[in-house]
Amino acid sequence: MSWLMSFFRSQVGKKAVMAVSGIALFGFVLVHMFGNLKVYLGAESFNHYAEWLREIGYPLLPHSGMLWIARVGLLAAVAIHMLSAWQVTRVSWKARPKDYEQWAPQASDYASRTMRWGGVIIAVFVLYHLAHFTWGWSWVHPDFIVGDPYHNLVAGFSVWWVSAIYILAQLVLGLHLSHGLWSLFQSLGWSHPRFNAWRRTFARVFALVIVVGNISFPLSVWAGWVQ
Numbered sequence: 291m292s293w294l295m296s297f298f299r300s301q302v303g304k305k306a307v308m309a310v311s312g313i314a315l316f317g318f319v320l321v322h323m324f325g326n327l328k329v330y331l332g333a334e335s336f337n338h339y340a341e342w343l344r345e346i347g348y349p350l351l352p353h354s355g356m357l358w359i360a361r362v363g364l365l366a367a368v369a370i371h372m373l374s375a376w377q378v379t380r381v382s383w384k385a386r387p388k389d390y391e392q393w394a395p396q397a398s399d400y401a402s403r404t405m406r407w408g409g410v411i412i413a414v415f416v417l418y419h420l421a422h423f424t425w426g427w428s429w430v431h432p433d434f435i436v437g438d439p440y441h442n443l444v445a446g447f448s449v450w451w452v453s454a455i456y457i458l459a460q461l462v463l464g465l466h467l468s469h470g471l472w473s474l475f476q477s478l479g480w481s482h483p484r485f486n487a488w489r490r491t492f493a494r495v496f497a498l499v500i501v502v503g504n505i506s507f508p509l510s511v512w513a514g515w516v517q
């Protein structure tokens with residue numbers, strides 16, 4: 291067991307934990323985007339999908355049982371991902387206790403700083419998004435109707451600055467995913483010169499699919515295609 295503990299304590303171990311929890315979060319974001327595409331099939335289809343999410347596993351599990359299991363798993367993945375990111379950051383800060391005399395940022399510095407700030411912005415966005423579409427706090431979404439996610443989505447995105455927040459957050463998410471998906475292969479030791487160009491394309495394509503899909507929702511409400 292001690293090799294496992296020393297693996298987790300090492301920088302390589304923390305990066306591997308960050309990569310595995312990142313894969314789980316990426317899987318959620320991808321499935322969530324595909325699920326939301328149901329909005330293009332109309333109110334009934336979208337609301338039925340939201341209701342179905344609450345019924346998975348019923349009657350074996352209680353109503354919303356599977357959804358709660360997924361929520362707990364998701365929350366654990368977020369906590370583990372943020373904790374390991376924080377630990378990796380702290381170790382790299384400790385390795386350089388004194389500031390650079392003359393700071394000449396390198397590409398890797400730039401990418402890791404963007405990843406840290408991107409992660410913080412995405413976490414703040416998710417809290418806002420939950421208050422907006424899931425908890426329906428009246429001061430965040432004054433027009434929220436419990437049990438009618440289609441209406442909540444259309445009414446929510448009808449406010450231009452709310453759509454702007456979502457679009458900006460998706461751009462930040464896209465950058466985070468593009469770099470994160472690329473570097474997780476490295477963290478898991480799957481790196482090879484022959485394989486690297488493929489890795490870069492894979493990361494960019496998946497990040498782009500998620501960004502384009504997610505941004506299409508506020509834009510479609512703006513354009514009047516979803517109403």
Ligand code: HEM
Nearest residue numbers: 319322326340361416419423424439443456463504505507
């Ligand atoms: C424009 C893009 C997005 C749209 C239109 C959207 C839409 C929605 C809607 C309508 C719900 C409520 C579902 C329900 O109550 O049945 C929801 C929940 C949620 N969304 Fe999003 N979402 C978007 C992007 C994201 C992103 C990028 C993330 C994460 C990074 C995210 C994370 C969540 C989470 C964690 C929940 C709560 C799920 C639950 O516990 O029931 N969403 N979203």
